[in-house]
Amino acid sequence: MNIYLAALLKVVGVLAFVLGNAFILIWAERKISGYMQRRYGPLRVGGPAGLLQSAADILKLMAKEDFVPGGADLWLWWLAPAVALVPAVLVYLVLPIGRSFVLQNLSIGLVFFASVTSFTLIGIFMAGWGSNNKYSLLGAMRAGAQLFSYEIPLILSTIGVVMLTGSLTLQRIVAAQANVWFVVPQIVGFLVFYVASLAELNRTPFDLAEAESELIAGYFTEYSGIRWAMFAVAEYSNLFTTSALAVTLFLGGWRPLPLLAFIPGWVWFVLKTYVLVFVGIWIRWTLPRVRIDQLMDLGWKFLFPVSVANVLVTALVLAVR
Amino acid sequence: MEAQGGAPAVVERDGRRLMKINMGPQHPSTHGVLRLIVTLDGEVVVGVEPDIGFLHRNFEKIVEGWSYPGIVPFSDRNDYLGAITNEVAVCLAIERLAQIEVPPRAVYLRVLFCELQRILSHILFYGTFGLDLGAFSPFMYAFREREWGYTLMEKATGARMLYAYNRIGGLRNDLPDEWFADLEKFLVFMERQAWPEYMGLLIENEIFRERTIGVGKLTPEQAIAWGASGPVLRSTGVAWDLRKAAPYLGYERFEFDVPVGKNGDTYDSAMVRMLEIKESIRIIRQVLKMLPDGPVLARVRPNLRPRAGEYYSRVESPRGEVGVYLVSDGSARPYRLKWRAPSFCHLQLVPAMGGGGKVADLIAAVGSLDVIMGEVDR
Numbered sequence: 001m002n003i004y005l006a007a008l009l010k011v012v013g014v015l016a017f018v019l020g021n022a023f024i025l026i027w028a029e030r031k032i033s034g035y036m037q038r039r040y041g042p043l044r045v046g047g048p049a050g051l052l053q054s055a056a057d058i059l060k061l062m063a064k065e066d067f068v069p070g071g072a073d074l075w076l077w078w079l080a081p082a083v084a085l086v087p088a089v090l091v092y093l094v095l096p097i098g099r100s101f102v103l104q105n106l107s108i109g110l111v112f113f114a115s116v117t118s119f120t121l122i123g124i125f126m127a128g129w130g131s132n133n134k135y136s137l138l139g140a141m142r143a144g145a146q147l148f149s150y151e152i153p154l155i156l157s158t159i160g161v162v163m164l165t166g167s168l169t170l171q172r173i174v175a176a177q178a179n180v181w182f183v184v185p186q187i188v189g190f191l192v193f194y195v196a197s198l199a200e201l202n203r204t205p206f207d208l209a210e211a212e213s214e215l216i217a218g219y220f221t222e223y224s225g226i227r228w229a230m231f232a233v234a235e236y237s238n239l240f241t242t243s244a245l246a247v248t249l250f251l252g253g254w255r256p257l258p259l260l261a262f263i264p265g266w267v268w269f270v271l272k273t274y275v276l277v278f279v280g281i282w283i284r285w286t287l288p289r290v291r292i293d294q295l296m297d298l299g300w301k302f303l304f305p306v307s308v309a310n311v312l313v314t315a316l317v318l319a320v321r
Numbered sequence: 322m323e324a325q326g327g328a329p330a331v332v333e334r335d336g337r338r339l340m341k342i343n344m345g346p347q348h349p350s351t352h353g354v355l356r357l358i359v360t361l362d363g364e365v366v367v368g369v370e371p372d373i374g375f376l377h378r379n380f381e382k383i384v385e386g387w388s389y390p391g392i393v394p395f396s397d398r399n400d401y402l403g404a405i406t407n408e409v410a411v412c413l414a415i416e417r418l419a420q421i422e423v424p425p426r427a428v429y430l431r432v433l434f435c436e437l438q439r440i441l442s443h444i445l446f447y448g449t450f451g452l453d454l455g456a457f458s459p460f461m462y463a464f465r466e467r468e469w470g471y472t473l474m475e476k477a478t479g480a481r482m483l484y485a486y487n488r489i490g491g492l493r494n495d496l497p498d499e500w501f502a503d504l505e506k507f508l509v510f511m512e513r514q515a516w517p518e519y520m521g522l523l524i525e526n527e528i529f530r531e532r533t534i535g536v537g538k539l540t541p542e543q544a545i546a547w548g549a550s551g552p553v554l555r556s557t558g559v560a561w562d563l564r565k566a567a568p569y570l571g572y573e574r575f576e577f578d579v580p581v582g583k584n585g586d587t588y589d590s591a592m593v594r595m596l597e598i599k600e601s602i603r604i605i606r607q608v609l610k611m612l613p614d615g616p617v618l619a620r621v622r623p624n625l626r627p628r629a630g631e632y633y634s635r636v637e638s639p640r641g642e643v644g645v646y647l648v649s650d651g652s653a654r655p656y657r658l659k660w661r662a663p664s665f666c667h668l669q670l671v672p673a674m675g676g677g678g679k680v681a682d683l684i685a686a687v688g689s690l691d692v693i694m695g696e697v698d699r
Contacts (some may be wrong), residue, residue, distance in 0.1 A: 037461035132343045138680070141363075204455060205528055212349050213453045214684050288528045289455025291681045292364050 010103050014092045022236040028274075029281050036285045068131055072222070077232040078129030079228035081223070084123030087116045095244050096171045098254050098265040109170035110162065113245060114155050117200070120203030120238065121147045122125075124209065127231070128219035139218025142292060143209035148201055149299040150206075154196035156307035159233050160189040160314040161249045174253030181252040188310045192248040192303050194276075197242045199299065202235070204284040208292055243276035244269070323456050324670055337362055346375045350448065352687070353694030357671070359683065366683050369672045373665075376698040381658055388653050389415050389625045394485035399660060400696040401482055402445060405431075405438040406638040407486035407696075413569060413645040414634035415489050418627035425618040427491035432570050434477075434486070435503075435636070436601040440511065441470045442639035443594045443601075446691045450591055451523045452676075453688035454681075459523040466515050469507055476500055490619035501609060508602050516598060524595060533588035537674035537686030540585060547673070548666035551641025552593045553690060557585030563637040567667045570636075587689035602624050620681045640691055662696035 034042030046053030068077060094109040096102040106112050113165060121144060128140020137144035162168060164185065165176040173182075185188045199206040220231045247253060251272050254265030290298070345356040354375035360368035376663050380399060380550060384392045396411045397404040409431050448463030471481045477496050478486040488492055493544040523529050539549070539558040550575035554561055562579040564572040582589025629651040635644040641663025667690040672692075675683035 033457075037458050038465055039461055134340060138342075138361075138364075201468070207455065211455060211681070213455060214680050216349060264568050286533060287456060288451065288523065288526060290528055291532060291679055293679065294531055 009302055010017075014089055016192075017092070018089055019235065020238045021240050022233040024055070024056075025239060025277065026232075026235040027051060027054050028277075029284075032278065033280050033285045036282075058229070061225050061229040066227065067222075067224050069222045071132040073130040073132065080123050080127035081227045081234075082123075082132055083126055084120055085230050085234040085237075087119040087123075088234040088241065089217070090116045091241045091245075094098075094170055095241065096174050096248060096253055097269050100268055101254075102171055105169060105171050108167045108168050110158060110249075111175075111239075113170075114158075116152060117238070117242075118147075120234070122236040123234075124219050127223065131219070131222040131223050134217050135215045135217075135221050139209045139211075139215045139221070142215075143202065143219060145292070146202075146206065146208060146295060146299075150196045150199040150303070151305040153192050153299060153303035154200055156304070156311060157192040157196065158191040158249055159307075159311045162185045163311070163314050163318060168300075170193075170238060170248050170253075174248060174255065177252045177255060181250065181255075183250040186250060186310070186314070188306060190246070192307045192310065193246055193250065196303055197246060198280060198283065199295070201239055201242055203239070203280055205287040205290050206295060207284075207289060208295060211289055240273060240278060244273045244281065246276055247272040268271070332360070334367075339367055352692055355668070355687070355692065355694055355697075357682075357683075357687070361680065364679050366675055366678055366680060369675050369683065371668050371671050373668065376694045378695075378699060380699040381660060382660050387655075389419075389627070389655065390489055390623075392658070393489065393654070394483070396660075397483035397485060398627055398695055399662065399690075399699055400638055400640065400643065400664070400693045402442040402693055403438055403638040403640065403643070404483050405434045405486065406636050406643055408484070408625055409435060409570070410634055410636045410638075410643045410645045412487045412489055413636065414626070414632050414645045415627060417632045417634065418630055418647060418649050419489070419621075419625055420628070421490045421619055421621055423491050424616045424619055425613050426495075426615045427619075428570055429608050429612050430492055430496070430617060431487065432572065432575070433605055433612075434474075435570070436604045437470065437474070439601045439639045440598050441467055441474075442691075443598050444470070446594055446639075447519055447523070448693075450685075450688045451529075453684050454529060456523055456526075456529070459519065462515075462518060462522060466511060468506075470508070473500070473507060476503070477482055488621075489625060490621040492617045495617045502639070504605070505609070508605060511598070512602055513579055516595070516697055519595065524591060530588065530682070533586065533591065533685060533689070535584070535586050535588075536678065536682045537587045537590075537689055538585055539670065539674060543673060544585065544670070547669050549670060550663050550666070551556050551637065551639070551642065552597065552642065552672070553663075553667050555579065556582035556590040556593045558583055563635055563642055567635065569634070574611070575604050576606050589684050590689040620697070624653055626651060635661070638663065640693065640696075641667070643696075658699055660696075662699065664690070664692040664694070665697045668692050668697055 027050060030042040030053065042050065091113050093104045094102065094106050094112050124143045125140045128136045161173060163183050164182060165173045167173060193233070202209050220228055223231060247269065254269040256263055256265065258267045332341060340361045342359050342361055343356065344359050346354040356372040356375065358370040358372060359366055378398065384395060388577065393408050393411055396407040399407050444463045444467050448460035451459035474484065475481045477500055478484040488518050539557050544554045544557045544559065550561065558581050560579045565579055577600045580593050580600065582593050612653045627649045629649055631646070631648040633644055633646045635642050643663060644659065644661030646659040646661070650656040660675055670690065671687055674686035
């Protein structure tokens, strides 16, 4: 097959998945929150099983006026949603979806993932600054502090897995989990990773950057219509990919449960990821929001030392063995 | 950055660059149309100035031109989550000046409705306070019981929020027997299921405790000096409840406790309200046991002319002391009616409670005061 055609197919495939996934996750978030909160609206509205509601939303968002606030920094304003969306799409490149199903099996897969997701912060900051709105600026400021602080425990918590595998290639990491998933030896790493990833994703209880009751909508207060939708799609895509990375690193990736190996690997991969996504949604609709200083305390005074200790203990065990 | 056509966005003070930010009147957590002009040093609140008046309805002046019966429905709109208590406060003042004897059944039913109103108001407080702290689900659970309670109110009075149920000399209508059975079911559900659920969902949550304990602290001296009353005052440890201190509607006949806090922080404030829900249920149970038979409305002249004089009636609303100072010159219209609104006094506490903390603490402090802008602006 022509190499360009293959590349085009990959791009179209990923974009289709990103949009379809956002569609499904928004639907799931509505339904799950509807059940958790005894709300009738999300349980009744929107055609068969409420699926048409998301379609109606997309039409509505596309039909909306592209409002630009007065005094906005136009370049930053226009570029910000794209800058937030691009890394969300790029990370699909290295996710091992099945045994031989990965778009590009990079030797530095994990580093690629971590460095690309850091770009999201730039998009958020551009949106916050470019909007010429003080609430947006506060939101961006919070997001800057938060994403920077939680990036460190997030990456440190994956080091244990890398040490056990001796590789940064995600496919090799999955292969190394043939006997036992890394969640067993690396339980501390997994928990730190999950908490830090919730903060990276700006989700409750760490949704300070868009804290509704304080900052209205944080950095995307001024955005509406399709630009707002791009932020939303990026957010849901990140929710999926970060959970997928957790599955890849700690929960055996596409590896099936014993005796159920007849189900193909990509089904397992998606299934496990959606279980983690569900836990994220569950947490979001249960907990209140922490305060910015408590968030920083948790990141620097608890998660950071714990992840460092985890790395040290893993190194010690490996050295002794 | 320069604000568009207004004051500069950044002010310099003591070498620090401070940001002035407008919170409200359109903001998700200002409980109506409160505007706070907040001065921020990064995330830290340096100064807060509440700005009120967006919901001004000219209540006090308008009623000077109205005959007495017309005042009662209008008073509903002041504290729209404590409509019954407003009506009772007005009616008590007018009845005292006009020397009208209210039938005992009406007095007991007024107590019942005041307490039911208190439960419903505190339920909403619980929901919105959770919302202020970023927890959305407790709000929906609160609305489950609120819906039930408002349906009860609707069955009794014909309206869901602004009842116009009290009349000068009693109540508009008596209640059907089935209503009491419904009420009993509601109380049992509140006690056995809803209340423990509320505690588990929000109040006992670790993040909630972290966010509220020690936040927005008030000393008893501060609270008294600013004229605080109700749960805000009681959260500082002062056991001042008009139902005990200056009983009206025969509250001295009922057995109930006055829950008080210790630290005067937002946690205690929320906790006092949660415990008051239980006490209110206790009072309603006693009312149901003691409820006498008889008429609910005394005969009152349509063209009511109270004797000349003045009277200050005060009741314990869900938010604190609602006072009605009524001056009559013997004519069919009041000479002057002054409304004392607890929320108005509580709003003055915002700078003391929210200053020096983070933005999130300010939101928690405003939320814990449970201000109703309808009664602040009147």
